[in-house]
Amino acid sequence: MMQFRDLNRQYEALKAEIDKGIQEVISSSAFISGRQVEALEEELAQYVGLRHCIACGNGTDALSMSLRAWDLKAGDCAFVPDFTFFASAEAVAFEGAIPIFVDVDQRTFNMDPVKLEDAIRKVLVEGKLVPRAVVTVDLFGLPADYDAILPIAEKYGLKVLEDGAQGFGGELRGRRACSFGDISTTSFFPAKPLGCYGDGGAIFTDDDDTADYLRSIRVHGKGAYKYDNVRIGRNSRLDTLQAAILLPKLHAFISHERDEVNHAAARYTEGLREWVITPCFDERFISSWAQYTIQVESEQIRNDLQRHLKLSCIPTMVYYPIPMHQQKAFSDLGKTEGSYEVSERLCKTVLALPMHPYLEEAEIDFVVEKIRDFYEGTRI
């Protein structure tokens, strides 16, 4: 049966190397901070093009530790897209600051730079909160529009935290995702473009002091060594086993998987563009296709289409059904009023189709055919 993201097929393809890596870790017993962790950090830093990679426990910790490095705190605010996974905004609130939500661009799903500047101005006029950072999200594998966002952040003296949990492998004008922020983060949750077999994450930066600080707080605020504790930190390391699993996966990602998801996306778009709104961005960008997300006319049609595909055993997902400003967890955050037309509409009209590097052409064609059937009136 067709999988939404087929991790079994990937394992079958990479089994020899993954099994060997796991066995080596078990034989060495270096389960924490083994040599594979450092090897992975070096390869990841080189791939994104920055000096430092700090592997950690998960993508949410990566965001939270980054904001801690800037001492984000009560009275501060950070600007976050309204259409994203909860963790992007949760990390801001977790540090005691207020997330100010910014509506997104309807074609790219990413933060709308014009609305970002409006939101910053509004906070400054109100004068209640101190704007500190912009948390950009590279949603569904596509880098945010850093050509527009970085100058705005600079103009208002804001740090940029790139949430590249879904963006790893994407590019903007030849520069890789996870290199655009003052600090950038990613997640190795299994379903992400580069996923491990459990939880994992990483932080990227070019700033030496920030890197030192992050390496300290991920291990209980260590100083010269583990039992010299110079600040309050936490425990957020990437296990050696996960690093050993990620190394061959990273090599496959670089050598062919990213190309394969791009090929799959092009085939979907070719087959679907006369029926639905297909993902769209200009030639400055390359996506790593964490998701392939279509838009339809209404919530009713989206739900009918999802049901129709399910009858043919085609799994689909709604990323995301609730905009950040309507999340219950944020209901008591003295938030600044804004309008979020685009993200409210997207929550009703998006549908993510099966997408992964091991999807076969015949499977893509089957999904396309079933969507065409739906639109041609054979609705069941």
Ligand SMILES: *Cc1c(COP(=O)(O)O)cnc(C)c1O
């Ligand atoms: C998955 C995800 C995260 C969180 O990553 P975890 O490793 O699950 O903690 C953060 N932001 C975005 C946009 C994500 O998709």
